[in-house]
Amino acid sequence: DVKVTQSSRYLVKRTGEKVFLECVQDMDHENMFWYRQDPGLGLRLIYFSYDVKMKEKGDIPEGYSVSREKKERFSLILESASTNQTSMYLCASSFGGARAYEQYFGPGTRLTVT
């Protein structure tokens, strides 16, 4: 079974803090993704990576950056957290090629910025 783990289930941070969200997958997947989930808006793509050290902006990259130094690990960084970044953050991974769109999700990190 594919396992995608996220470093924290719940996180509370203050406005202006730098926040790191970590994601690890154990299936040797090429692709990794970061989404945020807000009620009524579904999942929105922040960034994705299709290889080590590669990254592509998604639909809402402003205020976020990412790092992928190893194939199994993809980090999301909030350089200076703001209250409008309070959300559920979901990491996902997938194979490359024809099955690239079948994504496997982690359990999510619920981030509250006060």
Added chain:
Amino acid sequence: GQQLNQSPQSMFIQEGEDVSMNCTSSSIFNTWLWYKQDPGEGPVLLIALYKAGELTSNGRLTAQFGITRKDSFLNISASIPSDVGIYFCAGRRGTSYDKVIFGPGTSLSVIP
């Protein structure tokens, strides 16, 4: 930007009833996916569809890729309490590598 619409937004049904939900877009999609999210967990892939007209089953779940390529349908037969959750459709237009768009979800509640 591109949007997917899901209908209904929420459903309350009796255990044992069949469920139907759909996902529509104003644009043509090349791939449709259906996910289920349990409370407090990440979404889990249920079914992936890659060809117009394709009908695929996974246990009590059946999904179809609409002929127009602008919609997809998910049916659940003989619902049980563990079917409770949010069902998301997702689609790929094929113009952007590895990028899928998610619908807002259909929330399903099953009354025992």
